[in-house]
Amino acid sequence: MPDTPPVILGDEPGSFPHGVLAERHPAIIRQVRDAFPYDPERQYALDALLDSCVKGVIEPLPDTAHDRERWTAWGLDTHTGRSWFDVPWLWSESYFYRRLLDAVGYFTPGPWQGIDPFRPAKLAELDAPETDAELAALDDLETRPAAERATALLHGSLWGNRADLGFRLSAEGPATTDGTPALVADDSDALWPLLTGTGTLCLIADNAGRELVPDLLLVDHVLTRRLAGRAVLYVKPYPYYVSDATPADVIDALRRLRAAPGAAADCGRRLWDALADGRLALRAHPFAAAPLPFEELPADLRAEFAAATLTVVKGDLNYRRLVGDRRWPPTTPFTGLTAHFPGPVAALRTLKSDVVCGLDAQTEAELTAAEGQRWRTSGTHALIQVRT
Ligand SMILES: O=P(O)(O)OC[C@H]1O[C@](O)(CO)[C@@H](O)[C@@H]1O
Numbered sequence: 001m002p003d004t005p006p007v008i009l010g011d012e013p014g015s016f017p018h019g020v021l022a023e024r025h026p027a028i029i030r031q032v033r034d035a036f037p038y039d040p041e042r043q044y045a046l047d048a049l050l051d052s053c054v055k056g057v058i059e060p061l062p063d064t065a066h067d068r069e070r071w072t073a074w075g076l077d078t079h080t081g082r083s084w085f086d087v088p089w090l091w092s093e094s095y096f097y098r099r100l101l102d103a104v105g106y107f108t109p110g111p112w113q114g115i116d117p118f119r120p121a122k123l124a125e126l127d128a129p130e131t132d133a134e135l136a137a138l139d140d141l142e143t144r145p146a147a148e149r150a151t152a153l154l155h156g157s158l159w160g161n162r163a164d165l166g167f168r169l170s171a172e173g174p175a176t177t178d179g180t181p182a183l184v185a186d187d188s189d190a191l192w193p194l195l196t197g198t199g200t201l202c203l204i205a206d207n208a209g210r211e212l213v214p215d216l217l218l219v220d221h222v223l224t225r226r227l228a229g230r231a232v233l234y235v236k237p238y239p240y241y242v243s244d245a246t247p248a249d250v251i252d253a254l255r256r257l258r259a260a261p262g263a264a265a266d267c268g269r270r271l272w273d274a275l276a277d278g279r280l281a282l283r284a285h286p287f288a289a290a291p292l293p294f295e296e297l298p299a300d301l302r303a304e305f306a307a308a309t310l311t312v313v314k315g316d317l318n319y320r321r322l323v324g325d326r327r328w329p330p331t332t333p334f335t336g337l338t339a340h341f342p343g344p345v346a347a348l349r350t351l352k353s354d355v356v357c358g359l360d361a362q363t364e365a366e367l368t369a370a371e372g373q374r375w376r377t378s379g380t381h382a383l384i385q386v387r388t
Contacts, residue, residue, distance in 0.1 A: 009085065045102070090321070092179075185359055195309060202305055202311040203219060203312045204312065209253070250282060294322050311348065
């Protein structure tokens with residue numbers, strides 16, 4: 001492998017990561033503050049976090065934090081006292097969400113304990129009228145040939161990562177305005193043969209709402225068509241990166257499906273039953289919200305993915321954790337960067353950060369000629385990459 005590029009930091013003004021730390025995080029704090037009538041203590045804590053993000057340094061967790069030891073193992077002592085901009089960007093972002101939950105009292109016994117600060121936004125998305133239209137498309141899908149239906153559901157899950165629950169009926173995905181391919185890599189031909197009828201499909205989920213719904217539909221397809229005997233859905237143990245799915249979000253999504261008319265309700269009922277009889281399991285492992293790459297998977301998760309027929313890794317953040325949050329030359333082979341993963345793995349992701357690998361040289365050249373480097377972060381391109 002060529003020289004390993006350094007881990008991405010947020011220290012370069014004008015860069016995408018710097019913008020997330022300097023602008024997006026403060027905006028998230030303001031959004032959360034507006035979403036609930038937090039008491040003065042919570043508001044003070046949110047103000048303090050805002051101040052710290054903009055001009056302060058990383059501070060330790062309170063002595064009483066239930067997960068202080070875990071965060072120490074994840075590098076907290078090493079980063080304490082340093083600027084949010086000077087530590088690995090993945091670490092800074094993850095710790096920001098952990099601190100935000102602290103500020104709103106999510107883990108503290110009291111009235112705000114367990115209240116997801118992002119729930120209003122998640123529910124609004126799930127209840128959006130567009131979701132009805134998109135779910136209605138399932139009725140038509142039932143009448144299509146099996147292969148077409150499978151592709152549509154795979155693409156629904158893929159593009160759902162852009163919060164766009166479109167059941168794509170063409171293999172190309174949506175057109176881009178500059179003529180570049182929407183799908184910059186597509187190994188889907190290698191994905192389906194991995195699902196041979198028995199064994200377990202693991203799906204490492206990303207966002208709730210209009211991404212989680214098509215993820216669930218894909219899982220339902222795999223179970224109903226007996227492409228796998230069992231599925232495990234990996235979600236976050238607590239609210240994270242604004243819209244990441246938690247167990248509560250899975251239940252909300254299933255309720256939404258069951259309440260819809262037609263084929264969507266059937267899917268919802270089947271998935272509900274699958275959860276109840278154990279063919280579908282939910283997992284909310286602490287490592288799902290760790291600021292670390294998947295190369296450092298703990299032993300229990302490593303064993304689960306090693307035993308799976310296939311692990312599907314959804315979304316941009318999970319992709320960064322899978323291949324390593326580094327500016328790899330885009331033609332670096334995906335197979336090499338994911339060799340550490342304990343079993344067959346497929347990434348379904350729309351491109352929303354600088355990290356990318358596994359492209360052919362011509363695709364990279366076309367994208368860059370048409371868009372400069374914007375194609376990496378705009379969310380208008382996607383990829384399906386598989387390591388068998
Ligand atoms: O929901 P996704 O696809 O994981 O995207 C989350 C993304 O948000 C960002 O962190 C920016 O906040 C991306 O760079 C990141 O990877």
